[in-house]
Amino acid sequence: MFYSDKLLIGKSSSEGKPVYIYPSMANRHGLIAGATGTGKTITLKVMAESFSDMGVPVFLADIKGDLAGMGLAGMSGTTADGRIDKMGLKDLGFEFRSYPANYWDVYGEAGMPLRTTVTEMGPLLLSRILGLNPTQSDIMNIVFKIADDEGMLLIDTKDLRSMLQYVGEKRQEYSLAYGNIAPNSLAAIIRAVVALEADGGNRFIGEPAININDWIRCDDEGRGMMQILDCRKLVLNPKMYSTFLLWLMSELFETLPEVGDAEKPKLVFFFDEAHMLFESASDALLVKIEQVVKLIRSKGVGIYFITQSPADIPGGILSQLGNKVQHALRAYTPAEQKAVKAAAMSYRENKAFNTYEVLQELGTGEALVSVLDEDGVPTVVERTKILPPQSRMGTIDDETRRGFVSASELYEKYDEAIDRDSAYEFLERYRIEQQEAAELKAQQDAEEKQKAAEAKLAEKEKKAAEKRKNAATKSVVSSASGSIGREIGKSVGGLFGSFGKKVGGNIGASLGRGLAGTLFKK
Ligand SMILES: Nc1ncnc2c1ncn2[C@@H]1O[C@H](COP(=O)(O)OP(=O)(O)OP(=O)(O)O)[C@@H](O)[C@H]1O
Ligand SMILES: [Mg+2]
16 A cells, blocks of 8 residues: 555564555566465555555556456455454555556457557567577568568558568569578468467457557546456467567557656556566577666666566566565475575575575565665565555456446547558559459460461461462352352451450450459559
C-alpha cells in the first residue's frame, strides 16, 4: 500500500518496522524470487497495488491467471485476515478495494487482443519466435532489408509469407545484390511462419497494434491503470512468451521519452517466469536485453523480474536489480546450496541474523528484503512479513472477465482486427498482373504465329491458283474453270472466317479480363 509517500510492502518480522520501496528508486528495477508457493505472486500484487495507488501504471504478465483478481476487492475469510490484525494495518488505512485493470490476451480469448506487427517486432525477435538458426536469421534480416528497400509494408504473417515467397521467386537477382539467399533456408523460414500461424501467431501479429502510450494512464481517481496480460496459453510456448514480453520492453524503451531521474516511475513492468527469457538466449540477444534493462531506467520504466532463484538471472542483469524481495529458497542439492549461498552473499548483512540460514527458514509471505534507499544505497537486508493484498487473491470467473474486457475504454479500439493493404495484397496484385501479362504475351505470340501461317498459306494458295490458271488456260474448257474458282473461293473464305473469329475473340476476352482484373483489385 501507498503510505507515508512511499510503497509500504511489509513490516520487519522482529520489530514490526515498516519496510518501504522508495518511489524515486523504483525505476532501479527489482527482483521477486523464491521457491514455489512461498508468496511471490502476492508480493507482486502488493507492489503493483502500491504503484497504482501512487498514480503509476503497471504492466503484469499473468502466468497462472491468479493476478486477474486485481479488478475485484479482497475479502475477509482468507489468509489476509490474520495479517491485517497482527500487522495493525487498519490503523494505516488498509481496506479491501478493487483496482482499475485492463485485461489483455495475445490470442484475444481471455482479454482484449494485444497485437504487434511484423515490422515492429523486427527480424531479431521474430527469428527467436520462429526458432530460426543463425543462417536463417541472417536471411530474415535480408528479407526485411529488401522489404524496406522496395517499400513493402510488413504487417501480418501473410505479408511475411508473401514477401518470403517473392524473394524466393527473385532469389538470383536478390542474391547478387544482398548476398546469398539459400533456397532451403528460405523454405525453412516459410515453414516456421506457417507453423507460427497454426499456433495462433497470426492473431497477435497484425493490426491494430498496441500503442504503448495507451498504457501510460491513470483512472479518474488518479490511480495508475493496471494492464494484465493473460499468459496462461502464451507461456505454453516459452520462446514466444519471453520474446513477446521482451518486445514489449523494447517497445517501451523506444517509445518513451528520456526523463532522467524522476520522483516516481512512469510505468512499472512485472516480468513473471523471467528465467524463460534467458534460457537458450543467444549471446547477441543477452547483450541486447542487458542494454535495454540498463537504459530503460532513464525512460522512467522499472522492470521487476519474478523467478524462483536469482541464479536464473544472468549476472549482468542481476546486478542492476536494486529492489530485491527474496522469499524462501530450498537447498537440497549441492547446486541449490551454492545458489542459496550466492543469493545470501548478495545482500548487505544484517547483524541480527544469518542470511544464509534465514533464507531457508522463511515462512510463506515472508521475505528477505533489501531496497535502494533515497540516496541509491542498498539497505541492510531485513526479514520482512509481506502485507496482504487489498484486491482479491486468485483468479476471476470468465463472465466477470468478459465484463471487465467489454467495459474497458480501449475495447473499441483494439477488439477487432484490421487487415490493411500491405505486402501480401500488393504482391497478390503483382502476381495477377504478372500472370496476365504472361497470358497476354502468349496470346500475342500465338496471333503472330497464326498471322505468319496465314500469310504463308495465302502465298501457297496464290501460287497454286496461278499454276491452275496457267494449266486451265492451257488445257481445260472455260466452264470447268468457273467451278474450280468458286470451290477455291469458298474454302479460302471459310478458313479466314474461322481464324478471324477465333483469334479476335480470344484476344478481346483476354484483354477485357486483364484490364478488369487489375482495375477491380486496385
Ligand atoms: N503476503 C501474503 N499475505 C497473505 N497471504 C499470503 C501472502 N503471501 C502468500 N500468501 C498465501 O500463500 C499462497 C501462495 O502464495 P503465492 O501464490 O504468492 O506463491 P508463489 O510463490 O507465487 O507460488 P508459485 O511459485 O506456485 O506461483 C497464497 O495463495 C496466499 O494464500
Ligand atoms: Mg505465483
